Amino acid sequence: MPESLFQCSVAIAGCGATTAVGRGVDALRSALRANASGLRAAARFDKPAFQSCVVGAAREEESGTDDPAWQLAGFAVREAREQARETLAAIPAERVGFVLSTTKANIEAMERLADHRPCSEAARRHLRGDALAADLAAAHGAGGPVQCVSVACVSGLVAIAQGARLIQRGAADAVMVAGVDHLSAFVMAGFSALKALDPAGCRPFDKERRGLSPGEAGAAVVLARAERVAAPAIAVAGWGSSNDANHMTGPARDGSGLAQAIRGALDSAGVEPGQIDYINAHGTGTPYNDAMEAAALRGVFGKNSPPISGAKGMLGHTLGAAGVVETILCVLAMQERLLPGTARLNETAEDAPAGVMKAPSPCARLDWALKLNSGFGGVNGALILHHG
Amino acid sequence: MDKIYITAASQASPGDARAAQFGARFGRLDLASQLALMAVESLGIDFDELPRERVGICLASRDGSLAADCEYWRGRGAAGGPSPALFVYTLPSAAIGELAIRHRLTGPSLCLVGPGSVLTEAADWLRRGEVEACLCVECRVITPALGEMIGSPPDAAAFALFLRRGGWRALEENERDMERLCAAFSAHTAAS
Numbered sequence: 001m002p003e004s005l006f007q008c009s010v011a012i013a014g015c016g017a018t019t020a021v022g023r024g025v026d027a028l029r030s031a032l033r034a035n036a037s038g039l040r041a042a043a044r045f046d047k048p049a050f051q052s053c054v055v056g057a058a059r060e061e062e063s064g065t066d067d068p069a070w071q072l073a074g075f076a077v078r079e080a081r082e083q084a085r086e087t088l089a090a091i092p093a094e095r096v097g098f099v100l101s102t103t104k105a106n107i108e109a110m111e112r113l114a115d116h117r118p119c120s121e122a123a124r125r126h127l128r129g130d131a132l133a134a135d136l137a138a139a140h141g142a143g144g145p146v147q148c149v150s151v152a153c154v155s156g157l158v159a160i161a162q163g164a165r166l167i168q169r170g171a172a173d174a175v176m177v178a179g180v181d182h183l184s185a186f187v188m189a190g191f192s193a194l195k196a197l198d199p200a201g202c203r204p205f206d207k208e209r210r211g212l213s214p215g216e217a218g219a220a221v222v223l224a225r226a227e228r229v230a231a232p233a234i235a236v237a238g239w240g241s242s243n244d245a246n247h248m249t250g251p252a253r254d255g256s257g258l259a260q261a262i263r264g265a266l267d268s269a270g271v272e273p274g275q276i277d278y279i280n281a282h283g284t285g286t287p288y289n290d291a292m293e294a295a296a297l298r299g300v301f302g303k304n305s306p307p308i309s310g311a312k313g314m315l316g317h318t319l320g321a322a323g324v325v326e327t328i329l330c331v332l333a334m335q336e337r338l339l340p341g342t343a344r345l346n347e348t349a350e351d352a353p354a355g356v357m358k359a360p361s362p363c364a365r366l367d368w369a370l371k372l373n374s375g376f377g378g379v380n381g382a383l384i385l386h387h388g
Numbered sequence: 389m390d391k392i393y394i395t396a397a398s399q400a401s402p403g404d405a406r407a408a409q410f411g412a413r414f415g416r417l418d419l420a421s422q423l424a425l426m427a428v429e430s431l432g433i434d435f436d437e438l439p440r441e442r443v444g445i446c447l448a449s450r451d452g453s454l455a456a457d458c459e460y461w462r463g464r465g466a467a468g469g470p471s472p473a474l475f476v477y478t479l480p481s482a483a484i485g486e487l488a489i490r491h492r493l494t495g496p497s498l499c500l501v502g503p504g505s506v507l508t509e510a511a512d513w514l515r516r517g518e519v520e521a522c523l524c525v526e527c528r529v530i531t532p533a534l535g536e537m538i539g540s541p542p543d544a545a546a547f548a549l550f551l552r553r554g555g556w557r558a559l560e561e562n563e564r565d566m567e568r569l570c571a572a573f574s575a576h577t578a579a580s
Contacts, residue, residue, distance in 0.1 A: 194472045
């Protein structure tokens with residue numbers, strides 16, 4: 001493998017998303033400008049079995065589909081392909097890879113099968129993330145390598161890094177990276193059992209924060225070698241990941257694992273902490289996660305932290321889609337030169353990171369953005385974007 | 389291209405006598421995590437000799453967490469709902485967390501779902517200098533309950549390889565079958 005391939009620049013050629021704030025990237029852009037929240041009470045989760053019914057739903061409650069993962073991911077990939085059509089038109093299908101990020105794929109099928117409700121063969125097949133990835137790749141003209149990444153809530157960032165790696169090592173010239181997870185009783189029951197939901201809805205970095213709000217989304221980016229993407233492009237400049245090696249469901253209190261991932265990302269991008277213009281936090285709204293994130297950021301950036309915000313008060317925690325959709329928010333922020341706010345943050349907690357943004361604010365420069373995620377199993381991820 | 393070497397290889401299957409050495413908590417783990425821990429333990433790696441933040445974990449989870457999903461969701465009718473202790477194992481990457489905790493490995497991790505291999509990814513990390521060594525684990529778990537649901541025969545095994553810059557033998561380009569490599573390593577150690 002030529003050594004230069006390791007250094008080749010990878011850029012984002014197109015984005016697509018369907019989330020709690022609406023269908024399409026423009027809906028996301030509007031929510032970013034308005035600091036809007038898509039979190040709502042959902043009647044189907046308004047039951048004693050669930051700690052909260054506040055969720056970030058991207059579909060009508062009675063949509064009735066047995067394959068929501070396919071539906072959500074398909075919408076996002078179509079939109080991202082459309083945005084990237086000029087780039088993709090010049091690349092043969094066998095040189096286009098596909099990386100799917102998901103934690104539960106089409107878990108709807110398991111609920112249906114367990115309850116002896118109707119379930120199509122396709123929906124049953126999409127219980128398997130690798131089958132969902134293969135079918136999405138085939139349907140969207142990606143004839144190159146196909147992977148299904150699943151690393152808890154860090155999946156999306158790892159999937160984007162995987163896409164960039166495939167391009168850098170010459171396995172593909174472009175890669176569609178899609179993230180998807182859908183709302184389900186399965187996941188709601190799990191977080192309820194862990195007492196991890198905020199009955200009032202997720203409030204990242206808030207003094208009164210009590211937990212997360214599950215969300216659902218399909219999100220996709222098309223990555224390509226930078227010279228194939230029209231300038232000014234946003235590049236995937238670096239990434240890092242780590243493990244706390246501490247606890248299966250709780251983060252390391254001192255933030256050392258996340259700090260290690262951030263330092264790895266800074267090193268791989270070749271930038272200093274002082275060059276980062278904006279940080280998009282994991283910001284689940286759980287007391288421990290937000291405090292851990294603050295500790296990690298203090299460890300890397302000291303007292304002079306760049307502006308920080310979190311998107312889970314806007315979209316909910318979209319699990320395997322989170323890293324992808326929150327990266328798209330960073331892309332939009334960089335294009336608009338708008339520092340995003342933190343929807344539903346009312347009064348900033350004392351233990352919140354310095355520099356937390358409540359409301360969006362225009363800025364003169366937003367060239368370097370850092371995106372963070374952490375997850376069960378102690379995993380941490382950091383991704384750096386550069387607006388060239 | 390830089391050569392990447394297999395240092396050790398091992399495998400585990402259900403009913404393995406090695407389970408007894410892991411203590412009481414072991415019984416509460418999902419089968420994939422149990423098998424992964426047993427396979428890695430048998431590699432005989434002294435992790436104290438390595439910088440733990442420079443050891444990666446690459447997991448190939450052929451069946452994802454479907455077996456744990458099935459077991460967890462069967463508990464939905466219980467008082468208090470399905471088990472919170474099982475919920476964490478409904479992630480395909482759960483075994484990574486268990487391996488990291490047991491061996492205090494703080495390096496990067498990756499989990500790919502499906503029948504593919506992670507050896508190419510681990511070799512990529514080593515060539516880029518992102519890690520000094522990488523634990524590669526492949527898990528296959530189809531319990532009888534899951535098999536009935538998805539129409540597949542029951543199966544359970546884990547295979548572990550340890551990759552570094554030197555060792556038993558070089559990993560060939562496009563060599564991806566971890567079961568075969570484990571068998572070859574076993575034959576090599578038996579012969580020597």
